[in-house]
Each structure stands twice: as C-alpha cells, then as structure tokens.
Amino acid sequence: MTKTEDEFKDIVIRAIDVKRYYGEGDNVTKALDGVTIDIYRGEYLAIMGPSGSGKSTLFNMIGGIDSPTSGMVFIDEIDVAQLDSFELAWMRCHKIGYIFQSYNILPVLTALENITLPMIFAGMSQDDAREKGRHILDLVGLGDRIFHRPYELSGGQQQRVAIARALANDPVIILADEPTANLDDKTGEEIINLLVRLRDEHNITIISATHDMKMLDASNRILWIRDGKAARLEERADLDIAIGSIE
Numbered sequence: 001m002t003k004t005e006d007e008f009k010d011i012v013i014r015a016i017d018v019k020r021y022y023g024e025g026d027n028v029t030k031a032l033d034g035v036t037i038d039i040y041r042g043e044y045l046a047i048m049g050p051s052g053s054g055k056s057t058l059f060n061m062i063g064g065i066d067s068p069t070s071g072m073v074f075i076d077e078i079d080v081a082q083l084d085s086f087e088l089a090w091m092r093c094h095k096i097g098y099i100f101q102s103y104n105i106l107p108v109l110t111a112l113e114n115i116t117l118p119m120i121f122a123g124m125s126q127d128d129a130r131e132k133g134r135h136i137l138d139l140v141g142l143g144d145r146i147f148h149r150p151y152e153l154s155g156g157q158q159q160r161v162a163i164a165r166a167l168a169n170d171p172v173i174i175l176a177d178e179p180t181a182n183l184d185d186k187t188g189e190e191i192i193n194l195l196v197r198l199r200d201e202h203n204i205t206i207i208s209a210t211h212d213m214k215m216l217d218a219s220n221r222i223l224w225i226r227d228g229k230a231a232r233l234e235e236r237a238d239l240d241i242a243i244g245s246i247e
Contacts, residue, residue: 012039014037016074018061019068035054035230043220044205045223046210059207067081075173094169097173099174103158107149115137115168116168133164139167155184159183173207176209220235
C-alpha cells in the first residue's frame, strides 16, 4: 500500500527556483531553469525525463554534488549552499546514501568491506562497522555473500551491495541514479521492491532519476522534467498505467 501526500508530515528537501546555467551570453545552456519542489520524508519520488532534460542536474543539486547558479536547496531546513566543504562532506556522509547506475563498488574489496568503508570514514570502529555491515547485508538478502568480491556476484547482487553501502550511515535520503538500468527486467523489479521495502520499513526518502517505467508504480509521486523545467508533478494514484502506455 503506497502513501499519499497527505500522509507525509515533514518536508525533508525543499528546492526553490533552482537554476543551473553553463556558459555565458549566447552560449548559455540552461540545464535547470527554475525548478521548485518540496519532497517529503518517507516518500518515493521518481524524476522522469528524456536524456538532457535536466533530471540528472536536479539530482546532483539535491545531493549536494553540484551547486545551483541561483535558487536554494534545503535539506532538513539547512541551506546546502551555505555549507563549507567540511559541513557538506559531513552531510553527504550522514544524511544521504547514493546508489549509482554502474554500482561503483570497489572490485578489490568484499561485499562486507565495501559496506564498512563509509562507516569507518564516519568514525565508527572496525568491529562495530563489521557487525553493522553484516546486519545490513542480511537486510538486502546477501547475508551469505559477505566475503564475495564483485566479480563473484551477479549484477543484481552487486546492486544490492550498492544499496547496502548507501544504508551504511543511516541516511534520511537515498539518491538512486538509474538503479535498474544495467539489470534485466526480473532483477530490476526485485531491486525496486527492495527500495520500496526500505522506504516503508525505515521511513527513508528515496529519489530516483530514471527512465524505467517500472519505477512509476513504486513511486508516490513523479516529477517530469523537460528542457530544464518541472513540466508536471503527479501523484501515482492519478496515473492510469497500462502496458506500454501512460495516461
């Protein structure tokens, strides 16, 4: 059962008239051109749009990976643009978990080592990190793969390691960049179901930049980005999704 907007009490992210321009004068590229949105704690938001629409740029603004040319992004009421490099690194480490399209797990490390690394960077002891890492791997269904390296894992298992790593420091937000792009349909659906379960059981806000239409059914809301603008924002309940089409 999915939540509706009325059930979200807290705004965890607020983007206000966010613009991101590259170049100057006649050569300016408006990657984002005035996007405003509130994102609620515990919701699953899908950011949809064609390549070059600006969805990845908005994704990077929300994650503090890039800074807006103008406008503001707040995370838990903190203006990200006002943070210095140390404060921004702390926020990325403790508030946000990242899941990348290409997994980005380290090939020389085991699944457990990949997950404990961000915990150790955050100051946790190795013993505590290993114990917590085992628990998270159990959570994502990889309790029997903790000592496997990436080349010993399937694509879906590697993506589960990436999800487990994103959970390492108990984030309030998970940013998932095309998390099913390199997976077959069945495995992609399993990953989507896992993300939904994490949202429901741990009240994590999940924001996914995606082309995958299967994400729509899992989402609470869908933000459609086109030409750097928020073309429309829709509740999942208002969409009539049929095979091969959306009304």
